[in-house]
Amino acid sequence: MIRWAAVVLLGVSLSCATFAAHACSYPEPPTFRSALKRATAVFVFRLDETRYHEEGSTARRVWAEGKITPVQNLFGNASGYKHLTFHSTWCGGLDLVVGHHYLIATDAKGDTIPLAAADGSLLDLDGFYDPGDLKGNLRRPEILPVIQAIYGVTPLPDNYPPAWIAGRTDGTPPPPPPPPVKQPR
Numbered sequence: 001m002i003r004w005a006a007v008v009l010l011g012v013s014l015s016c017a018t019f020a021a022h023a024c025s026y027p028e029p030p031t032f033r034s035a036l037k038r039a040t041a042v043f044v045f046r047l048d049e050t051r052y053h054e055e056g057s058t059a060r061r062v063w064a065e066g067k068i069t070p071v072q073n074l075f076g077n078a079s080g081y082k083h084l085t086f087h088s089t090w091c092g093g094l095d096l097v098v099g100h101h102y103l104i105a106t107d108a109k110g111d112t113i114p115l116a117a118a119d120g121s122l123l124d125l126d127g128f129y130d131p132g133d134l135k136g137n138l139r140r141p142e143i144l145p146v147i148q149a150i151y152g153v154t155p156l157p158d159n160y161p162p163a164w165i166a167g168r169t170d171g172t173p174p175p176p177p178p179p180p181v182k183q184p185r
Contacts, residue, residue: 092117
């Protein structure tokens with residue numbers, strides 16, 4: 001009986017070690033604020049199409065390529081951007097929806113914008129953006145603070161973007177924080 005219990009405990013501990021080895025982790029993703037500071041282009045685009053790709057046999061290597069159409073330019077020149085690539089996994093994946101409009105701040109070169117895992121440099125504006133009212137969109141609370149910050153009218157508010165809009169592209173929860181370090185007594 002004791003041997004049986006030892007075997008079961010060993011099996012459970014090994015399975016936990018395997019689970020811990022597959023924990024979610026990725027480098028610190030850019031925030032909208034950090035992307036805006038280095039952006040050479042800020043614009044609204046429509047996601048027209050996505051294609052999913054898988055390399056190897058693990059879900060950690062799943063990514064997507066999207067075809068985009070720049071709809072409204074706020075800063076720089078967005079006309080050359082045609083595609084973006086993004087992670088599409090359970091760990092750091094982005095939830096981007098075909099047909100939605102997104103506000104992005106980027107410094108990407110070429111026609112493709114590579115997004116990082118859990119990238120915060122783009123915001124889903126679906127339901128807040130009207131492609132038929134370009135002038136009216138500039139006054140929207142999701143866009144006006146960005147324009148004011150870009151052109152030095154006022155700094156980007158500390159609470160921008162609000163959590164309820166920043167979280168709309170999160171496909172997965174962030175990795176758990178590291179365990180607290182116990183202090184010696």
